[in-house]
Amino acid sequence: MSLLVTNIGELVTNDGPVRSDAALVIEGGRIAWIGPAGSAPAADEMLDAQGRAALPGFVDSHTHLVFAGDRAGEFAARMAGQRYTGGGIRTTVAATQAASDDELRATAARLVREALQQGTTTIEIKSGYGLSVPDETRCLRIAGEFTTETTFLGAHVVPASFAGRADEYVALACGEMLDAAVPYARWVDVFCEPGAAFDADQARAVLAAGVAAGLAPRVHANQLGPGPGVQVAVELGAASADHCTHLSPADIDALAGSSTVATLLPAAEFSTRSAYPPARRLLDAGVTVALATDCNPGSSYTTSMPFCIALAVREMGMTPAEAVWAATAGGARALRRDDIGVLRPGARADLVLLDAPSHVHLAYRPGVPLVSTVLHNGVPI
Amino acid sequence: MSLLVTNIGELVTNDGPVRSDAALVIEGGRIAWIGPAGSAPAADEMLDAQGRAALPGFVDSHTHLVFAGDRAGEFAARMAGQRYTGGGIRTTVAATQAASDDELRATAARLVREALQQGTTTIEIKSGYGLSVPDETRCLRIAGEFTTETTFLGAHVVPASFAGRADEYVALACGEMLDAAVPYARWVDVFCEPGAAFDADQARAVLAAGVAAGLAPRVHANQLGPGPGVQVAVELGAASADHCTHLSPADIDALAGSSTVATLLPAAEFSTRSAYPPARRLLDAGVTVALATDCNPGSSYTTSMPFCIALAVREMGMTPAEAVWAATAGGARALRRDDIGVLRPGARADLVLLDAPSHVHLAYRPGVPLVSTVLHNGVPI
Numbered sequence: 001m002s003l004l005v006t007n008i009g010e011l012v013t014n015d016g017p018v019r020s021d022a023a024l025v026i027e028g029g030r031i032a033w034i035g036p037a038g039s040a041p042a043a044d045e046m047l048d049a050q051g052r053a054a055l056p057g058f059v060d061s062h063t064h065l066v067f068a069g070d071r072a073g074e075f076a077a078r079m080a081g082q083r084y085t086g087g088g089i090r091t092t093v094a095a096t097q098a099a100s101d102d103e104l105r106a107t108a109a110r111l112v113r114e115a116l117q118q119g120t121t122t123i124e125i126k127s128g129y130g131l132s133v134p135d136e137t138r139c140l141r142i143a144g145e146f147t148t149e150t151t152f153l154g155a156h157v158v159p160a161s162f163a164g165r166a167d168e169y170v171a172l173a174c175g176e177m178l179d180a181a182v183p184y185a186r187w188v189d190v191f192c193e194p195g196a197a198f199d200a201d202q203a204r205a206v207l208a209a210g211v212a213a214g215l216a217p218r219v220h221a222n223q224l225g226p227g228p229g230v231q232v233a234v235e236l237g238a239a240s241a242d243h244c245t246h247l248s249p250a251d252i253d254a255l256a257g258s259s260t261v262a263t264l265l266p267a268a269e270f271s272t273r274s275a276y277p278p279a280r281r282l283l284d285a286g287v288t289v290a291l292a293t294d295c296n297p298g299s300s301y302t303t304s305m306p307f308c309i310a311l312a313v314r315e316m317g318m319t320p321a322e323a324v325w326a327a328t329a330g331g332a333r334a335l336r337r338d339d340i341g342v343l344r345p346g347a348r349a350d351l352v353l354l355d356a357p358s359h360v361h362l363a364y365r366p367g368v369p370l371v372s373t374v375l376h377n378g379v380p381i
Numbered sequence: 382m383s384l385l386v387t388n389i390g391e392l393v394t395n396d397g398p399v400r401s402d403a404a405l406v407i408e409g410g411r412i413a414w415i416g417p418a419g420s421a422p423a424a425d426e427m428l429d430a431q432g433r434a435a436l437p438g439f440v441d442s443h444t445h446l447v448f449a450g451d452r453a454g455e456f457a458a459r460m461a462g463q464r465y466t467g468g469g470i471r472t473t474v475a476a477t478q479a480a481s482d483d484e485l486r487a488t489a490a491r492l493v494r495e496a497l498q499q500g501t502t503t504i505e506i507k508s509g510y511g512l513s514v515p516d517e518t519r520c521l522r523i524a525g526e527f528t529t530e531t532t533f534l535g536a537h538v539v540p541a542s543f544a545g546r547a548d549e550y551v552a553l554a555c556g557e558m559l560d561a562a563v564p565y566a567r568w569v570d571v572f573c574e575p576g577a578a579f580d581a582d583q584a585r586a587v588l589a590a591g592v593a594a595g596l597a598p599r600v601h602a603n604q605l606g607p608g609p610g611v612q613v614a615v616e617l618g619a620a621s622a623d624h625c626t627h628l629s630p631a632d633i634d635a636l637a638g639s640s641t642v643a644t645l646l647p648a649a650e651f652s653t654r655s656a657y658p659p660a661r662r663l664l665d666a667g668v669t670v671a672l673a674t675d676c677n678p679g680s681s682y683t684t685s686m687p688f689c690i691a692l693a694v695r696e697m698g699m700t701p702a703e704a705v706w707a708a709t710a711g712g713a714r715a716l717r718r719d720d721i722g723v724l725r726p727g728a729r730a731d732l733v734l735l736d737a738p739s740h741v742h743l744a745y746r747p748g749v750p751l752v753s754t755v756l757h758n759g760v761p762i
Contacts, residue, residue: 076700
């Protein structure tokens with residue numbers, strides 16, 4: 001069964017220049033052919049894009065979707081002037097520990113569906129609201145029902161029950177908790193933020209243990225202030241350093257000289273009323289930049305990659321083309337994937353059609369739900 | 382035929398405190414009853430809100446929806462550093478003059494539908510991209526196919542054909558153009574912005590002529606810099622001074638001592654990378670504040686009132702409750718309407734249900750299309 005998508009007014013492939021009047025053929029969930037609409041081969045079925053713009057499905061490489069409860073009250077207090085310190089994570093931990101599997105699954109399912117309807121065809125999901133051996137394990141197991149990109153973030157914060165005993169908690173996260181998590185995780189992550197979460201040595205220990213157990217590393221780095229997170233990420237060859245809000249010139253140099261992607265999460269700065277990451281400086285230094293939502297109930301409760309693109313353009317000096325690339329191909333690099341975030345023969349047929357003639361409209365028309373059709377593995381949803 | 386909407390988890394009425402576990406009955410397109418879900422009267426049909434939040438439909442009191450073409454290229458250039466001067470309006474004027482009625486109608490219909498799907502149940506539409514007697518008239522005639530809140534904005538900018546002869550253009554806008562517009566307009570508006578558009582005396586002339594012809598005044602005031610717009614608006618008893626981006630203490634005092642609403646359009650500041658209006662100072666001074674989209678293809682191409690609410694909270698220090706009030710009841714005041722923006726017996730049954738438990742989520746979940754059901758004149762759309 002093959003599907004011809006034709007009359008694409010503007011096609012962003014991330015594999016060569018933007019095409020106009022394009023078509024593509026999908027077969028077996030993969031792209032089989034891309035070319036001018038006028039010379040498209042026959043196919044079993046046809047989808048007429050009617051001149052709309054098309055681009056790869058968004059790759060949201062940083063979310064925390066397995067949780068219970070919401071923190072609307074904390075949000076309102078913060079908007080009334082209270083500073084975000086990350087301390088509210090423990091509120092969600094308590095709610096998550098108290099929730100049933102079915103409650104956690106229902107919330108995750110709702111958010112994954114919400115994201116998919118807005119064009120997110122690949123989503124990474126972290127644990128990190130369990131913070132006990134059984135709760136981290138079940139959060140990862142539930143995450144795995146929705147994606148293969150699961151991340152063990154046992155070292156999110158030191159749980160209340162380990163107050164004053166951070167090193168003991170790190171030993172747990174490097175030992176029994178890690179062992180239980182490994183069957184359900186692809187990645188290991190740590191919130192490296194001395195003072196609020198874990199310091200450099202603790203972060204190194206968590207990542208090294210994860211790597212030794214077969215997981216690939218990524219790091220929450222330099223979110224709340226300057227710190228060692230980016231350097232640790234580069235040192236350990238992490239696929240991505242996420243947040244990157246407070247960077248020194250040496251941090252930018254380190255990223256530029258590495259294969260570590262800088263994953264920027266501007267919706268978190270939006271929802272915590274913080275200064276935005278220096279995307280322009282990163283791009284100008286040659287760093288690979290990804291955009292992701294950071295979807296979580298505390299600091300960034302959005303699933304909308306188009307919103308992140310609009311913010312990246314308004315607030316971080318990215319061009320619309322750079323922001324769209326970062327939200328698709330950039331996310332794929334941050335997950336070390338070459339089958340997504342790009343449209344070329346052999347790649348996954350993850351595709352978004354916009355109610356707009358150009359990708360520029362994702363930034364030009366902020367807040368408007370422009371994603372009109374999503375194809376996931378070649379199937380319209 | 383009556384409709385019972387029940388199991389409303391949180392009901393914002395703008396007519397007393399927020400209710401929980403509420404219900405309402407709609408009959409003949411109006412609210413007939415509001416009260417606790419447990420004591421709701423019988424009705425012919427029932428809509429189960431399943432615990433979701435409900436609020437009045439949004440009142441978007443400032444849009445420019447009758448136009449042709451888009452200005453995505455100008456937007457991208459501005460995001461690359463070019464400053465917004467309002468000069469691009471003439472690009473849209475040329476495209477609008479060249480378009481057929483059906484083209485203008487199709488674009489307006491698409492945007493009105495897009496707005497309605499995001500919860501906007503009342504929309505104001507201005508002319509201002511015609512700038513000739515026949516083109517202003519037909520733009521208003523087309524606007525009137527979508528709303529009763531039509532505004533004659535012949536004095537948007539001085540058209541290229543009148544370059545250097547602004548006073549002659551003002552005379553036209555106060556004479557023949559106004560006469561032709563009056564049958565199709567409720568309001569008269571002027572872009573009072575010395576240097577970029579019209580000065581105080583020109584604005585007074587336009588507004589006074591409109592009032593003499595039976596229209597009610599509103600003003601584009603103090604958008605690009607400090608200026609006389611707000612003072613002119615208050616002096617002439619305008620229903621609203623719109624933009625209010627650059628205000629002096631005297632401007633705020635004048636608004637506070639008047640019945641003129643300050644209509645803030647933060648999506649314009651978002652899309653022109655400008656500083657935001659001083660909403661907090663206005664509210665603290667006792668000024669009535671409305672939020673609207675300013676939807677237009679140059680400086681704010683969004684139809685999303687939820688996006689404006691999120692911006693108002695993030696960028697202007699408004700609480701979620703203040704922002705929701707401004708986007709509903711505030712807009713109604715800016716249009717001098719008491720039948721919309723409020724839910725009480727006798728008011729129009731314009732109602733939005735959110736995929737969320739609280740109105741706070743409109744700011745807490747930015748970019749997410751939370752509006753799940755819209756009732757317009759009592760009819761689910």
